[in-house]
Amino acid sequence: MSSAQAHLELRGLNKTYPNTESPAVDSIDLNVAEGELVALLGPSGCGKTTTLRMVAGLLDPSAGEIVVNGKDLVGTPVHKRGMGMVFQSYALFPHMTVAENVGFGLQMRKLPRKEVKDRVQEALAMVQLDHLAQRRPAALSGGQQQRVALARALVVEPTLLLLDEPLSNLDAKLREAMRREIKQIQQRLGTTTLFVTHDQDEALDMADKIAIMHNGVIAQYAPPEEIFDRPATRFVATFVGKANFIEATEVVGRGGGRYRVSSDLLGTLEVEGVEGIEAAEDAALVVRPHRLGVRRRGESSAPQIGGEIVPGGPVVPGRVVDSAYTGNVRSLVVDVPDGQQIMIDELTVRDRALAIGDEVEIAFDPDDAFLVGSR
Amino acid sequence: MSAAKTTQGTPGAAPGDTSRPAPLLPGRGNRSRTRWELLALLIPGLIGLLLAFILPVLAMFRMSLNEHGTAGALVETISIASYQAVLSDPFYWQVIWNTLVMGFGCALAAVVLSYPLALFLVRTTSKWKGVLIALAIAPLLTSAVARTFGWIAILGDQGMINSVLLALGVVETPLRMNNNMFGSTVALVEILMPYSILAMISGFGRLNPALEEAAGSLGASKFKVFTKVTLPLTLPGIFTGFLLVFVLAISAFVTPRLMGGGRVFILATEIYNEATQTLNWPLASALAMILLVVFGLFILLYQRAVKRIDQG
Amino acid sequence: MSRTHIPVLGAGASILMLATACGGGGGAADEANGEVNILGYAAAFEDNYTAAVLDAFEEETGITANFVPAQNSAEMLGQLRSESGNPTIDVVIMDTSVANTAIAEGLLAELDPAEVPNVENVVEMGQNPDGYGPAVTFDNLTIIYNTESVTEPPASFSDLWEVPDNSVAIPAPPDIQGIALTVLTADEIGADYQQDIQPAIDRLAELAPKVQTWDPQPDSYQLVTNDSAQYAIAWNARSQFFSDESGGTLGAVSPEDGIAFQVNTINAIENSPNPEAATQFIDYALSPEAQEAFAAQMFYAPTISNVELPAEVAERVSSPEDPSIVEIDWAWMADERDGWTELWRRHVIGG
CATH class of the missing domain: 2.40.50.100 (RNA polymerase II/Efflux pump adaptor protein, barrel-sandwich hybrid domain)
Incomplete structure (x- = not known):
């Protein structure tokens, strides 16, 4: 199994539901490089799943572009986008065997029977489930169902792999094991992946880059370490990890993202900070x-x-x-x-x-x- | 999260996971006690069933073994003469055939017409969903008799449709749409549709929007999604709706009687005629028993079919 | 998956039960002067018979007379069968062919001519050869039509073969109106209905295109009154009654080509709770004043010879002395009805 590496770019992507005041996704831009695993992280209602569903083609954007390898996919129906998606509920077809589930996408692509069989076999071997090919999904454990869903999404060699809270239905131990497994398979295949989660550990552990979403906008888009050490907003600082905020009384910019900050508690310190802060009002020191x-x-x-x-x-x-x-x-x-x-x-x-x-x-x-x- | 968030299922539960209901009372030996208590809870229902169904059916069976004497007198005896009379008479085979054809016709039409409605009602995320479902089954609030007369007003010689056709000059004499099998079937289909809609809604439990989306994301066109995922998953609901309409249609009496114009010969009308006009109660009872057997056969077939869907 | 189990009721069973279970009993015995419970036809018959006969009987004898209504004779038989061990009914007014069945089953009692002197006034046609209750009303088959949409009223049954297609309502056998029509048709073409009915059936088959319904619902009188059907065959008494009720929209014809009588008998019930009151009532029902009053009220022909109807009533009911009466042996018919019904379905109605 291999993957044609794809580059995804969202430009001004917007989704406003009828009869709502503020957009669910508010004109976001996002650039996902070839082979990267990017997590959309945020609390419920932040717009991350809406974004993913627009990329998948399950939801029409109100405005903006979804560009994959230079081609805008807005208007292309879901079944012609060639992406692989793993659903939160796994969405395995209950009336089909494991092998039939995994082979479904290949069948839709009208591949010869022999090739379907071989590739299903290969995909199931990849997730170590080849011995369960003839079972029905209901007879599998949660983790096994999760692997089948992953195999089913990947066997079609998708341009993009989309994961919607794929681990949220698993227990804590299994979740950690699956994180590693997904990450390894993703790295081996090099499939560009967009991953929705509300679990910061999952995002920090797995993602090459994390986009923190809040109220329909991307609050910060950066590698995990930068998100943690250099949060762009108070929201990011609280949402990822724990944070103490010490309110500043006076802020003097020193250039290059350095500031001289006075506070009642700590006196005056010289610290790094988000670029462009000009006043002490609402500025605060974040200390983990x-x-x-x-x-x-x-x-x-x-x-x-x-x-x-x-x-x-x-x-x-x-x-x-x-x-x-x-x-x-x-x-x-x-x-x-x-x-x-x-x-x-x-x-x-x-x-x-x-x-x-x-x-x-x-x-x-x-x-x-x-x-x-x-x- | 957005309104379109997929519903969260419990896919992890294997069939064996469905554990027994917890004992009603704690303590030793509660298992056998619970069983007795459960049995006790069933008793009122069982008594009702015994009085309202089993005893009358037994009485009816007994009646079917009597004979119809001269001058219509009822002769107490044990005889299968009435069954012989029915089964050796090609007319009654025709009646049984008519009944089955009408049942199948009604069930097929009701299912075909109800399916899109039921599918829509199950899927809609509209806040009016409850109201829409209530509307779909609201016709049940009106008696079948009233709705049958409604159909007479629509399909009759001076009914709505014929008036329009005559006025437009499409036809010169009214089309015969009432007082025959056609009118009875049309009315019966509409009258029974709420039942099939309800049966389907409750039978569409395995249908989950995420499954259809998953099929789409794997490259299935809308048509393929329907044939490969939606249809197979809704098949149990379709079967239930079909069976329900079928049994209600083959036992329907009012509509075929009011709209059949004396031209529709089915088991229910024959039973009525034999019981109230010819006064041949043994024959009427024998026909009713045959109708019961037909019911039983089809329920057996249904359960076989559903089992097969569940497994295959 | 959720499997829906469907409770299946024996529809046939419920129909039978409905047919037998209806109709309540009379009230408790009125000790003062006694009471009598009379089982008879519901609706118009009940109202008019109560007004014309029951009320006068009560006044004359002081006996409370309760009318117990039933939809048809078969339902009455059902009630008599179901309470044969312990009857609550004293007198039944029912169609003669069903009465024959009840007699065969021992549900009815013979009358003592000494206690019911009026029986001897009943015309020959209305007498029971075995001493059971005689005829209490005669009725005859007529044609009804809608006077607003029919410009040339039919004069005889044979005129029905000339009317527009799809305009006639005929209650087909097993309804006895269809049976009576068959007998009249046989008579008209000179065939003996007890020998060979096939020619009459062939003739009736030619009528089929004219027929809109073989099972008028709710009944012929309403269909014709509201112009759903333009013609129907019907019973004279109700036709005259509904003709008045509809303000003349429904027209009734006394056909020239033959009169077929329907006979209602009045009978005492075997082991009835009030046998004396029952005989008293039967005798009263056969009295000239009761017969005349009911004829004037609802146009049922009297069954006794010693009554003189007012002219305006007489011209609207058929006399049992009318020479054009075609006699029907209803006792013989009871065993032939199924066969005739089948002939109708095969050759007249079709599929």
């Missing part, structure tokens, strides 16, 4: 809870920080008000002087635990703070 260090007040040992403690970095006093233990991480909530609460994720260490009521000191590394603007 696991990048903060914490020690009991008066203890001499260095705070446990993700890296090492930076000399001269700000240290803030506080008191633990909540503590949750999850095995390798202890999540603390600490009251700090400006009336705010700071979340801290601390890697657990044997025989050392902070308890509710403990007076602590929190250490910040300015390099771990990132300035986001009003949007």
